[in-house]
Amino acid sequence: PSDVPLGVKLTDDELANSLNIKMVILITYCANAIIQSTRNDVTLIWIEYLQEYMTFGATLKELVKRRGWLKVPPYYYAPGAPIK
Numbered sequence: 910p911s912d913v914p915l916g917v918k919l920t921d922d923e924l925a926n927s928l929n930i931k932m933v934i935l936i937t938y939c940a941n942a943i944i945q946s947t948r949n950d951v952t953l954i955w956i957e958y959l960q961e962y963m964t965f966g967a968t969l970k971e972l973v974k975r976r977g978w979l980k981v982p983p984y985y986y987a988p989g990a991p992i993k
């Protein structure tokens with residue numbers, strides 16, 4: 910790992926964000942499969958997968974917040990709105 914140049918290495922927050930994006934995609938795929946499946950046993954299998962992904966996602970979110978990798982965007986104020 911020390912031989913990889915600094916411009917090529919991904920930072921920890923970039924890796925965490927890409928993992929979060931993949932988790933969102935997996936949760937979306939599971940939800941679509943639940944909606945589209947017609948058999949109840951297949952639906953239950955997808956619900957189990959969804960539960961595992963959401964549990965892992967919640968754990969990952971806590972880890973990202975604790976490590977300081979979660980970047981909160983600035984608040985949006987509409988043009989012409991009074992700023993409090």
